[in-house]
Amino acid sequence: MEELFIGVDVGGMSIKAALVNKEGKIIYKSTKKVDAKKGTGPFLRDIRSLLIEHIEYAKENGFIVKAIGFGVPGIVNPTLGTIDFATNLYMEHVPLRDYLKDLNLPIYLSNDANVACLGEVRFGASAKGYKDVILLTLGTGIGGGVVINNQLFEGNEGKGAELGHEVIVVDGHQCSCGRKGCFETYASASALLRYTKEEMENNKSSLMWEYCKNDVNNINGLTSFECAKLGDPSANFVVNKYIKYLGEGILNFCNVFRPQIILLGGGVSNQGDYLIEKVKEYCGSRHYGYKNTPLVEIKCASLKNDAGVIGAASLAMEEFNK
Amino acid sequence: MEELFIGVDVGGMSIKAALVNKEGKIIYKSTKKVDAKKGTGPFLRDIRSLLIEHIEYAKENGFIVKAIGFGVPGIVNPTLGTIDFATNLYMEHVPLRDYLKDLNLPIYLSNDANVACLGEVRFGASAKGYKDVILLTLGTGIGGGVVINNQLFEGNEGKGAELGHEVIVVDGHQCSCGRKGCFETYASASALLRYTKEEMENNKSSLMWEYCKNDVNNINGLTSFECAKLGDPSANFVVNKYIKYLGEGILNFCNVFRPQIILLGGGVSNQGDYLIEKVKEYCGSRHYGYKNTPLVEIKCASLKNDAGVIGAASLAMEEFNK
Numbered sequence: 001m002e003e004l005f006i007g008v009d010v011g012g013m014s015i016k017a018a019l020v021n022k023e024g025k026i027i028y029k030s031t032k033k034v035d036a037k038k039g040t041g042p043f044l045r046d047i048r049s050l051l052i053e054h055i056e057y058a059k060e061n062g063f064i065v066k067a068i069g070f071g072v073p074g075i076v077n078p079t080l081g082t083i084d085f086a087t088n089l090y091m092e093h094v095p096l097r098d099y100l101k102d103l104n105l106p107i108y109l110s111n112d113a114n115v116a117c118l119g120e121v122r123f124g125a126s127a128k129g130y131k132d133v134i135l136l137t138l139g140t141g142i143g144g145g146v147v148i149n150n151q152l153f154e155g156n157e158g159k160g161a162e163l164g165h166e167v168i169v170v171d172g173h174q175c176s177c178g179r180k181g182c183f184e185t186y187a188s189a190s191a192l193l194r195y196t197k198e199e200m201e202n203n204k205s206s207l208m209w210e211y212c213k214n215d216v217n218n219i220n221g222l223t224s225f226e227c228a229k230l231g232d233p234s235a236n237f238v239v240n241k242y243i244k245y246l247g248e249g250i251l252n253f254c255n256v257f258r259p260q261i262i263l264l265g266g267g268v269s270n271q272g273d274y275l276i277e278k279v280k281e282y283c284g285s286r287h288y289g290y291k292n293t294p295l296v297e298i299k300c301a302s303l304k305n306d307a308g309v310i311g312a313a314s315l316a317m318e319e320f321n322k
Numbered sequence: 323m324e325e326l327f328i329g330v331d332v333g334g335m336s337i338k339a340a341l342v343n344k345e346g347k348i349i350y351k352s353t354k355k356v357d358a359k360k361g362t363g364p365f366l367r368d369i370r371s372l373l374i375e376h377i378e379y380a381k382e383n384g385f386i387v388k389a390i391g392f393g394v395p396g397i398v399n400p401t402l403g404t405i406d407f408a409t410n411l412y413m414e415h416v417p418l419r420d421y422l423k424d425l426n427l428p429i430y431l432s433n434d435a436n437v438a439c440l441g442e443v444r445f446g447a448s449a450k451g452y453k454d455v456i457l458l459t460l461g462t463g464i465g466g467g468v469v470i471n472n473q474l475f476e477g478n479e480g481k482g483a484e485l486g487h488e489v490i491v492v493d494g495h496q497c498s499c500g501r502k503g504c505f506e507t508y509a510s511a512s513a514l515l516r517y518t519k520e521e522m523e524n525n526k527s528s529l530m531w532e533y534c535k536n537d538v539n540n541i542n543g544l545t546s547f548e549c550a551k552l553g554d555p556s557a558n559f560v561v562n563k564y565i566k567y568l569g570e571g572i573l574n575f576c577n578v579f580r581p582q583i584i585l586l587g588g589g590v591s592n593q594g595d596y597l598i599e600k601v602k603e604y605c606g607s608r609h610y611g612y613k614n615t616p617l618v619e620i621k622c623a624s625l626k627n628d629a630g631v632i633g634a635a636s637l638a639m640e641e642f643n644k
Contacts, residue, residue, distance in 0.1 A: 075611045085614040092614070132478045144578075153470065155580025156454050159615040166574040170491050170508075170567065177610050179573065186492075245492065251501065252488040256466075256578065258477030288499050289397045292407040292414070293481040 005316040006054050006068040006105075007119075008047065009112065009308025012036040012088035017050045018306070019058055019065070020313035024123030028057050029309060036089045043089065044099055051103060068105050069316030070096065071112035071308050073143075078109055078158040087176075108319040110154060112308060113137050114161055116301070117145020118152045118318065119311030120263055124302035132259040135301060136163060136250070138268035141176070142184035146257065152318070164188070168248055183252075186245035189221045189267045195238045196224045207232035225271050239278070247282035254287040254296045265301035272300055327638040328376050328390040328427075329441075330369065331434065331630025334358040334410035339372045340628070341380055341387070342635035346445030350379050351631060358411045365411065366421050373425060390427050391638030392418065393434035393630050395465075400431055400480040409498075430641040432476060434630060435459050436483055438623070439467025440474045440640065441633030442585055446624035454581040457623060458485060458572070459588035463498070464506035468579065474640070486510070490570055505574075508567035511543045511589045517560045518546045529554035547593050561600070569604035576609040576618045587623035594622055 004027060009016040013036070018029035030053065034046045051068065058065045070076075074086025081097025083089070097107040110118075117135035120127045127133050131150040137143040144163020146153040155161055164184030165177050172181025173191075185191060196219050200208050207227045212218035224242070227235030250262055269275065280298050287293065303310050326349060331338040335358070340351035352375065356368045373390065380387045392398075396408025403419025405411070419429040432440075439457035442449045449455050453472040459465040466485020468475040477483055486506030487499050494503025495513075507513060518541050522530050529549045534540035546564070549557030572584055591597065602620050609615065625632050 075614050085611055148470070148475065155578075156582050156618075157580070157616050159611065160578060160580030162577040162580075162610045165577040165610045166488070167570050168489055168492055170570050179570075179608055248489050248492050248501075255484040255487040256477075256482060258479070258482030258484075260478050286501055288484045288487045289407055289481065292397050294479050296478075 001062055001064045003066045004058055004063045005066055005313040005320070006051060007115075007309040007311065007313030007316065008051070008068065008070045009312055010047070010070060010072050010089065012073070012090075015047060015050055016309050017054050018309035018313065019054050019063065020310055022317065024119070024310055024314070026306060026310070027063065028054065030054075036091075040091055040094055043091075044094070044096070048100065051100070055103070065105060067316040067320040068100070068103070068107050069115065069312040069314070069319070070107070070109045071115035071312040071315070072109055073112045076109045076111060076158055078154060081107055081109055083109070106316070106320055108315050110152065110158065110315050111143070111145075111161065112311075113143025113145040114152055114154060115145070115311035115315045116143070116265060116303070116307040117147055117263070117311070119303055119307055119314045120301050121147045121150070122314045123310055124263075126263055126299040126302040127261060130260045130297075132257070133261050133263065134163070134253050134257060134259045135263045135265055137266035138187065138246070138264060139189050139266035141190070142188050143266070146259075148257070152315070163253065166249070166252065168245065168252065183245075183249040187242065187249050191245070192221055192224065192238075192242050192268060193219060195241050199224075199234050199238045203234040206234035208235050221267050221270075225274065229274065243278045243282050247279055247286070250279065250298070251283055251287050254283070258293070259296060260294075261297040261299060263299055263301040265307060269300045276300060323384055323386045325388045326380055326385045327388055327635040327642070328373060329437075329631035329633065329635030329638065330373070330390065330392045331634055332369070332392060332394050332411065334395070334412075337369060337372055338631050339376050340631035340635065341376050341385065342632055344639065346441075346632055346636070348628060348632070349385065350376065352376075358413075362413055362416055365413075366416070366418070370422065373422070377425070387427060389638040389642040390422070390425070390429050391437065391634040391636070391641070392429070392431045393437035393634040393637070394431055395434045398431045398433060398480055400476060403429055403431055405431070428638070428642055430637050432474065432480065432637055433465070433467075433483065434633075435465025435467040436474055436476060437467070437633035437637045438465070438587060438625070438629040439469055439585070439633070441625055441629055441636045442623050443469045443472070444636045445632055446585075448585055448621040448624040449583060452582045452619075454579070455583050455585065456485070456575050456579060456581045457585045457587055460509065460568070460586060460590035461511050461588035463512070464510050465588070468581075470579070474637070485575065488571070488574065490567065490574065505567075505571040509564065509571050513567070514543055514546065514560075514564050514590060515541060517563050521546075521556050521560045525556040528556035530557050543589050543592075547596065551596065565600045565604050569601055569608070572601065572620065573605055573609050576605070580615070581618060582616070583619040583621060585621055585623040587629060591622045598622060
């Protein structure tokens with residue numbers, strides 16, 4: 001019987017799960033819409049029923065499930081198997097592993113960006129062949145994952161690799177973490193929207209107004225990038241501002257970790273080569289000791305929407321085989 | 323015969339070497355004054371003669387030297403055994419290991435702050451029992467060393483852990499690395515002197531003027547700290563400003579690495595408990611997810627002036643026994 005691993009991508013509005021084989025191929029997957037606001041009890045029951053669905057699918061189709069991995073948007077304790085704190089899930093101190101112990105399967109947890117990075121390294125085309133890899137997911141916030149020497153790096157008690165929460169502007173923009181000037185307040189998709197709105201307020205003749213039909217509610221992550229491609233100077237200003245802050249954060253990780261490659265994921269990374277070329281241009285000659293140090297490769301992440309479940313399954317494979 | 327390791331602490335004005343045993347005890351040490359400006363040739367000859375002195379001392383006293391470790395203030399390639407770039411040594415692309423091959427001893431190199439961190443973890447009182455440790459040396463610049471899971475972390479090709487070169491103020495103070503706003507331009511001893519001078523210029527009634535006998539040439543790293551202890555408000559302003567930037571950098575490393583402990587070394591760390599208490603107070607509640615994450619301990623480094631040679635010898639022991 002082929003051995004499979006279940007990867008679970010936990011979100012506040014939906015939970016995705018997939019049966020993944022050792023080659024990182026998805027055999028079966030499904031999504032359950034949830035509402036984390038309804039409380040931890042119903043949420044955990046939803047997780048359980050989704051898992052049972054997958055375990056039964058495996059059984060009926062001649063597979064065997066060996067372990068379950070979770071990617072959680074928040075702070076977890078991988079050793080204890082607990083979700084310590086997750087704002088978007090309205091959870092604090094939830095003993096997830098313990099709750100699922102009757103499934104009689106090993107349960108592993110990590111932060112969602114951590115497992116996504118692991119998944120990219122194991123099964124993504126962009127990170128193939130690299131063993132020192134950083135993933136930045138540019139979404140509402142910035143998630144970070146770090147793989148060092150082919151192993152997931154999580155920090156003491158699994159509480160490190162919070163790459164969105166390094167201050168790059170002391171006394172800067174207020175961050176939800178309590179500090180001011182965190183990287184995620186300057187280089188997340190939310191920051192890009194803020195720059196877009198600010199510039200549109202300052203420049204009523206910007207093409208971006210036309211692009212969003214004169215309604216700021218139509219602004220999204222594409223607005224500035226698409227108008228910049230059309231040659232609008234004010235959109236270009238927004239894009240360059242965003243690239244600068246993103247680049248400064250990336251350069252910090254180059255100097256601190258000196259990975260072989262940095263992958264960009266999340267919504268903003270849909271800009272693909274256009275984004276990557278600009279980031280590379282910004283970072284190209286600025287990293288520490290540049291001509292005497294290896295250039296850090298920068299690429300878009302590969303696994304896109306499946307990054308979460310494949311990453312979580314990768315964690316399960318990894319830990320199960322330790 | 324007891325086995326010893328030679329640790330070499332390379333500086334632009336002096337080279338220190340020591341014979342160190344497996345317990346981290348210095349059996350013999352000596353220092354050679356050098357002038358790196360005179361060129362790489364004379365500099366390498368000085369290193370060689372210092373090494374021969376130590377090897378002969380060992381031989382005459384019934385010890386056997388097993389390997390040599392170097393801590394270099396600059397960018398090295400640990401694999402190739404080369405000093406790739408070291409401003410203070412006026413060196414670029416120097417094949418140190420190759421030059422010393424006739425000594426018939428294994429030669430290992432790393433950055434000086436890296437080996438100092440390793441030395442603290444192996445033989446320092448402050449880091450005893452910890453396996454995830456960061457060392458920041460607060461001197462002219464800021465050096466950084468990282469030990470993860472009891473192993474030295476150097477980054478790809480040994481070019482990481484440049485903790486002084488993460489930007490904490492985008493578009494901030496010009497750094498020698500080419501970027502603006504690096505941590506070391508805000509929290510090094512040099513930055514402390516800058517803040518001291520600036521405040522004294524702004525406040526002619528500051529006690530700091532009296533402390534340095536009305537001559538700015540007498541300003542040093544003690545000026546602000548000592549006057550703050552005496553209750554001078556302007557000195558206190560300088561100290562608090564310094565602590566804030568130091569604290570922000572430290573918090574970044576808490577979030578990114580989540581080590582168990584951060585050690586402070588270098589000149590500024592001579593302020594001891596007074597400094598540590600203020601840093602702890604600043605960082606105490608600000609790190610990411612603070613009440614749900616382990617508090618990072620902060621202490622002064624232990625090995626002081628011997629950190630360089632003991633660290634370099636630790637590297638030699640470590641690599642030799644791999």
